[in-house]
Amino acid sequence: MGKLKDRYIRFDWAIKRMLRDKANFAVLEGLLTVLFEDKTQIVEILESEGNQLAETDKFNRVDIKAKNSKGEIILVEVQNTREVYYLERILYGVAKTITEHISLGESYGNIKKVYSISIVYFDLGKGNDYLYHGQNRFIGVHTSDELQISTKQEDAILPKYPREIFPEYYIIRVNEFDKVAKTPLEEWVNYLKTGEIEPDTKTPGLSEAREKLKYYSMTPGERYAYDEHLNAIMIQNDVLSTAKQEGLTEGRAEGRAEGRAEGRAEGIAEGRAKGLAEGRAEAILATARNLKSMGFPTEDISRATGLTIEDILNILR
Template identity: 65%
Template sequence: MEQQDRYIRFDWAVKCLLRQKANFDVLEGFLTVLLGEEVKIIELLESESNQQSVDDKFNRVDIKAKNSKGEIIIVEIQNTRELYYLERILYGVAKAITEHISLGERYYEVKKIYSISILYFDIGKGNDYLYHGQNSFTGVHTGDRLEVTTKEKDALVHKLPAEIFPEYFLIRVNEFNKVAVTPLEEWIEYLKTGCIRSDTQAPGLAEARKKLIYYNMSPAERHAYDEHLSAIMIQNDVLDGAKLEGRMEGRLEGRMEGKMEGCIEIARNLKSMGLDTETIQKATGLLPEEIQKL
């Protein structure tokens, strides 16, 4: 029976299933393994930037959580497929910082941001499947790392800039070609193949085996999910074709037009089957008013 199990892709799960509080344990496991410390989710943050459009149909989710030291952190996860992915990552972090500090609060209320990008395309040279980056200030002549003294809540606090500035994780899913041994490798294997081993002990994956089974979805949900996979294939074909021709930037406009046409055709088919607007929106990323015009 194990071979018959089919698990929902992580990007769709984050978009549609893992936003429910009862399913936070899957996301908590993923973050715990990636960050190397226990993470507990407080809430999923909703903002204008979370709204989906034709240009942003592949999910982004902002998470408010608490780390093992009891500190509040903001985690931004996005399944990046954009042409200008580095700019997109930077923009997402800037939005997360500004959106989640209340007007009038002092700067020490700014939360530490972790940006996690799950990449399903080739981003260039590099031999690893996981890259991590953070800000630090190094002496040009001495090579030492700068430590900043700040006054927070009437106390002097010594911090490295890396404790304040965002940290970035780039997961190059397609570059993972190992036999999964560690919990992190098991998670990357699931991100790439959708497979979860039956004896997994990785935090979050045992819960995912119970909650992300494809056949547990309703027929309508399964159909919307399958159309989502078709949309991904359409976009990948466009990106790959542009790359082969060596004219990626020159074909940006045509890529967007082709992606739009593919989404509209999928939405039209789903609408003819009687699916509701919300489900169609999740599958295609089209706006409700665009769906209603079909």
């Protein structure tokens, strides 16, 4: 019997179950190192309400909350299907994390920076890139300079930019990636999209993923649960796609019907407006003729009707 070809577990499943294990931290550290362009070390995985384990849980929402060696908090979330208020939920999650990790009465100086990383597999909106980065910067409206705040640190007053304190947001739009992977970041996004990892990769995290996230290394029970997870995602995406197509078809039909109705209404309105305009013009001309027959000067007729003297002379020849 031939050797089974390596198949790798999708990142959304791994992050929900396997990457919480300290032995597997290197995989997630690799992604963060490539994304931040700075060596990132995870100290611990923090409790997060989104990490449920039953298949009946919301498989759209898979997240992990980690603390790095600087004490900063990193939120990583995978979203498989569309959610209307996704950006609002990202904001809420960050705000909740900040308040959860500072006790009542503590100094605001103890607030740690939060990084939010969203890996989305749905059409989030317009935009041509597969990676977007959002960061708070305070720029002078008139001077265009960036504001620096004086802050106390280790008994010294030091300048600090607000962006060093405020949260940062990364959105990886997986389905928008359509390149040949050449850079470490592109290799990571390609894995997120296809589940494929090059056998000779040197990209941080992916070489570890090749060893840690092999499909055939799971037990039969784990493989069954994983396959059911993929099946559930496919079914939900199919349902949403069908609903979208039905909505488009219905919308087009309604739009055509409304368009015809609006067209009729617009035609009637336009006819009325044209008729009124023509009626007013005829009334003005009749008034001008009457005034002329009564012997009024051309200048007075112009003031009375709004017609120019030239128009009156042409009309009453």
